[in-house]
Amino acid sequence: MDKELNIKDIMEILPHRYPFLLVDKIVQLEPGKKVVGYKNVTMDEYFFQGHFPGEPVMPGVLIIEALAQTGAVAVLSLDKFKGKIAYFAGINKARFRRKVVPGDTLKLEVELIKLKGSAGIGSAVATVDGEKAAEAEIMFVIR
Template identity: 60%
Template structure:
């Protein structure tokens, strides 16, 4: 198993706080898959408005966390180092449960197809073994114009 902490994740993907939504990577294989975690705290900025009476992590942010996990897998390939993975599409997305403060969200994205700069990842987010989001995520690998 290959582990990555926050500093190693920041060396692979360009996201930063408050938009870096992966706290650590438990295991990954470059170009194939990554399994990461988001530890959801009540102090997350989005809970101030979503929703004040019943804090729920926005589903689109859970999808983004899955995409960032997939980006770790695809951008850790030697030929993609220093590049960026952009969203190309979201298919078959289903929201099956809520993510709330205190949850430890397991994020798994497996790359199922890739041709040139385009690819597709099969992504599943779960809490305590229960699927909360599943989706097929399309990405495009491009240059980082820093």
């Protein structure tokens, strides 16, 4: 990858938009293989209004979604999938290791471990300051 992908670049690849676009920057990209991105978690996130009042915590399912969106950048960057949408097909081995709160920066790393036809599996890990926040195996299909 020659340069980092900023939010405009990401929006050219992913169909997601506010308030559901959960990746802010891509710093490493090997299309069809590996991707590393970041999500800056701020108190302005819509989900903190109710999760939880007085104790803002990013929902684990949204951390997994941020990982999936990051992984989708790696897949949808392949010429054969440009302009397509990556859909969840399954989630295995999801584990949550620490709370993610306002002020945290999530590092989102996804390595594609299988890509056959229009389906695949990614190994995904989210960390904050080097500490594992969540991990999962995410399955997807491209349509």
